[in-house]
Structures are given as C-alpha cells and as structure tokens.
Amino acid sequence: MSVTAAPPTPTTIGRRAWTMLALGVAAQAAGTLVVTAPALLIPYLHANGTSLTMAGVLAAAPTFGMVLTLIAWGAITDRIGERIVIAGGLVLTTLTVVGAWLAAGDPVLLGLAFLLGGMTSASTNAASGRVVVGWFPKERRGLAMGIRQMSQPLGVTLAAVTVPQLAEGSGIRAALVLPIVLCAVLAVLCAVGIQNPPRPARHTAPADATANPYRASGFLWRIHAVSILLVVPQFTLSTYGLVWLVGLGWSTAAAGLLVGASQFVGAIGRILVGVWSDRAGSRVGPLRIVVVSAAVVMGLLALVDVTHLAAGAVFLVIATSVTVADNGLAYTSVAEAAGPFWSGRALGTQNTGQFIAASAVGPGIGALVTALGFAASFGIVAVLPLLALPLVPRADRSHD
Structure with a gap:
C-alpha cells in the first residue's frame, strides 16, 4: 500500500476508455433520473393533497431501495464484471418504472414501485x-471520475427540467415516460458497448491486493464517514431547493430550470475538482478544502433566507455546486484504496452510507422545515461539514 507521491506526468488515454466512460456516465445518469424524479414530484403531490412529510417519504423511497442493494450489486460486480451488471440492472430498472407508471394514483403501490426502482438502479452506481x-490510469483518474460524477447532476438536471413541468401539466404518468424510454435504450447500448476492464487474475495477484482493505487501516471507514456527513447538504438542496424557490415566489417551471442549471454548474465543478486532484497528486487534500466550503455556503443560504436577499438564486447555484464537489474525490479515493478486487464492494459501501443519510433527508428535512423554517434548517445542515473536517485522512492510500 502506497501513500501519495509527486504528481505524475499525463498518460495518453485510448478511445475505448473514453467510450466506457461515456456509457458509464449515461447509465448512471439514467439511474439518477429514476431516483430523483420522485423528489421533483413533491410540489405536484403536495398541491394534490399529499402532506409534505408523506411526499418526502415517497421521494426517499428510491434512495432507501438503493441502500438495500448497493453492496450486493458491488459484490456481484467484483465477481462477474461490469457489463452484465449495468445492462441487466437497466433492464430491471425499466420494468420498475413501468410499474410506477401503472401504479400512479395509488400512493402505496407507487411508493413500492419507487422503492424497487431504487433497488434496481443501484446496479449502475458501483459498476459504472x-x-x-479500471480503464483509466491513476494520473488521469480524477478527471475521468469527475466526468463520471457528472452523471448525477446531469440526471438531476434532466429530471428538474422535465418532471415538475410534465407532472403539473399532464400528471405523474407523463413525467415517467422519459425514464422508461431512456433506461430501455441504454440497457441495449450498454449490453453491446461495455467491455470489462483488464485486471490481473486473483491467483497471481499479491496478497495485499486481495486482502480485505477494511482490516488494513481505518482509511476507508473515515472516507465513508466524511461522505455520509457531506451528503446531507447535497440532498437537502437537490430535494428542497425547488420548494425553497417556490416559497420565495418563483414559478414551478422557473424554479425547475434554475435547479437544473445549478446541477449543470455542479457537474462542471466536479470535473474541475477532479483535474485539481490529478495535478495535486492527492484526493484528500482538495477534499479537505471542499468540506470547509460546504459549511460556508450552507451558512450563507441560511443568511439569504433570513434577509430575503434578491440574489438568493445565485447563492443556491453556488451552494449546489460546492455541495456536490466532494463526491468524485471521495469516490476515486475509495476505489484506489480498495484496489481492483474489492472496489465494487467498497464503492457499494460508500454509496450505501451516503444513501442511508440521504434517505433521511426527505422526511427529516421536510419535518425540520415545517417546524423551524428554511433558515434554521440550512443553519443546522451547515454544522455537518464541520463535523466531517477532522475525519478527512491526512494522506492518500492507493493500490496503484
């Protein structure tokens, strides 16, 4: 196991690696669209008589479903490879969204379909x-994973600019057509186009490469804990940013467009942070700075809500960009520390911790906003990155 060295020189990347990256981004974006859509149905559900807390429960159902299966999908990926897991998972996700389309109007069946959608879409997380x-060398991996991490804001953006408007105009079923079509098409493309990365055979690998990385040190556990704390600000904004803007007087359509734009800006930010980590030769150094920044921007949002500043939308875009910036750094760090024989399970564990916390954001922040308002809620959320700061490891670990 090695620690961080000086930044290496750039390596040329082949066309196949970029193709794998493009398919991975598209598959994960489709999964994110499925998981995010219920949160963006909150205004429609609330306007049609569903309580904010109950709507939050429906919004959290896909995330909870992912929690149940992420580690299992990671273990399956470690054993049989990425191609079958991604393509097969997208087929199953398509079927669950069809089930949600059929269940529209029945909250119990709709919630069950959302739960199953999360369980199946989890396949794309660890595998992509x-x-x-597997296809990118360490010195370009920050860039690659930054691009790959764009899949989440891209999926959220696609959901934000389509789901609220379609639901408001034509109901839930209209809002679910795009996820059905996109998942079905990408299932075919991934089955044809994805190739598993070249990896050493387990029986020829050194003992430390195949050993359980969780027993070697506390590095992975610390990164998991940091990510759990940082996911709360991220999901607070992605789940309730739209509601906050509507409360400030924005129309649903305009608020949806702004939330989508903020996610797009966040996607670009993830790439820049990934490049930064490549040039710095470290993932945890930039991560530490992002942690501090997340606390600052959430505190600023609380101040904006109290003072009713006219530039509230600008602060939301900035805050959304900052609070998603840690994901690629932590994700890459976990994969590098776990190595090729444990990365599926480690990434599954990473996402499981994040989504356990995210599952609580829908109903938890909904209840908090109902009781205390947005300003106090944003202020409370701002404390969590400060708790994460001392947990960030001081040095990287890698099997490369």
Whole structure:
C-alpha cells in the first residue's frame, strides 16, 4: 500500500476508455433520473393533497431501495464484471418504472414501485464507477471520475427540467415516460458497448491486493464517514431547493430550470475538482478544502433566507455546486484504496452510507422545515461539514 507521491506526468488515454466512460456516465445518469424524479414530484403531490412529510417519504423511497442493494450489486460486480451488471440492472430498472407508471394514483403501490426502482438502479452506481477506474490510469483518474460524477447532476438536471413541468401539466404518468424510454435504450447500448476492464487474475495477484482493505487501516471507514456527513447538504438542496424557490415566489417551471442549471454548474465543478486532484497528486487534500466550503455556503443560504436577499438564486447555484464537489474525490479515493478486487464492494459501501443519510433527508428535512423554517434548517445542515473536517485522512492510500 502506497501513500501519495509527486504528481505524475499525463498518460495518453485510448478511445475505448473514453467510450466506457461515456456509457458509464449515461447509465448512471439514467439511474439518477429514476431516483430523483420522485423528489421533483413533491410540489405536484403536495398541491394534490399529499402532506409534505408523506411526499418526502415517497421521494426517499428510491434512495432507501438503493441502500438495500448497493453492496450486493458491488459484490456481484467484483465477481462477474461490469457489463452484465449495468445492462441487466437497466433492464430491471425499466420494468420498475413501468410499474410506477401503472401504479400512479395509488400512493402505496407507487411508493413500492419507487422503492424497487431504487433497488434496481443501484446496479449502475458501483459498476459504472468500477469500469471507469479500471480503464483509466491513476494520473488521469480524477478527471475521468469527475466526468463520471457528472452523471448525477446531469440526471438531476434532466429530471428538474422535465418532471415538475410534465407532472403539473399532464400528471405523474407523463413525467415517467422519459425514464422508461431512456433506461430501455441504454440497457441495449450498454449490453453491446461495455467491455470489462483488464485486471490481473486473483491467483497471481499479491496478497495485499486481495486482502480485505477494511482490516488494513481505518482509511476507508473515515472516507465513508466524511461522505455520509457531506451528503446531507447535497440532498437537502437537490430535494428542497425547488420548494425553497417556490416559497420565495418563483414559478414551478422557473424554479425547475434554475435547479437544473445549478446541477449543470455542479457537474462542471466536479470535473474541475477532479483535474485539481490529478495535478495535486492527492484526493484528500482538495477534499479537505471542499468540506470547509460546504459549511460556508450552507451558512450563507441560511443568511439569504433570513434577509430575503434578491440574489438568493445565485447563492443556491453556488451552494449546489460546492455541495456536490466532494463526491468524485471521495469516490476515486475509495476505489484506489480498495484496489481492483474489492472496489465494487467498497464503492457499494460508500454509496450505501451516503444513501442511508440521504434517505433521511426527505422526511427529516421536510419535518425540520415545517417546524423551524428554511433558515434554521440550512443553519443546522451547515454544522455537518464541520463535523466531517477532522475525519478527512491526512494522506492518500492507493493500490496503484
């Protein structure tokens, strides 16, 4: 196991690696669209008589479903490879969204379909990250994983600019057509186009490469803990940013467009942070700075809500960009520390911790906003990155 050295010289990347990255991004974006859509149905559900807390429960159902299966999908990926997991998972996700389309109007069946959608879409999380790590060398991996991490804001952006408007105009079923079509098409493309990365055979690998990395040190556990704390600000904004803007007087359509734009800006930010980590030769150094920044921007949002500043939309875009910036750094760090024989399970564990916390954001922040308002809620959320700061490891670990 090695620690961080000086930044290496750039390596030429082949066309196949970029193709794998593009398919991985598209597959994960489709999964994110499925998971995010219920949160963006909150205004429609609330306007049609569903309580904010109940709507938050429906919004959290896909995330909870992912929690149940992420580690299992990671273990399956470690054993049989990425291609079958990604393509097969997208087929199953398509079927669950069809089930949600059929269940529209029945909250219980709709919630069950959302739960199953999360369980199946989890297949793309660990597997798409693992395929990117496998095809890109360490010195370009921050860039690659930054691009791969664009999949989440891209999926959220696609959901934000389509789901609220379609639901408001034509109901839930209209809002679910795009996820059905996109997942079905990408299932075919990934089945044809994805190739598993070249990896050493387990029986020829050194003992430390195949050993359980969680027993070697506390590095992975610390990164998992940091990510759990940082996911709360991120999901607070992606889940309730739209509601906050509507409360400030924005129309649903305009608020949806702004939330989508903020996610796009966040996607670009992830790439820049990934490049920064490549040039710095470190993932945890930039991560430490992002942690501090997340606390600052959430505190500023609380101040904006109290003072009713006219530039509230600008602060939301900035805050959304900052609070998603840690994901690629942590994800890459986990994959590198776990190595090729444990990365699927480690990435599954990473996402499981994040989504356990994210599952609580829908109903938890909904209840908090109902009781205390947005300003106090944003202020409370701002404390969590400060708790994460001392947990960030001081040095990187890698099997490369």
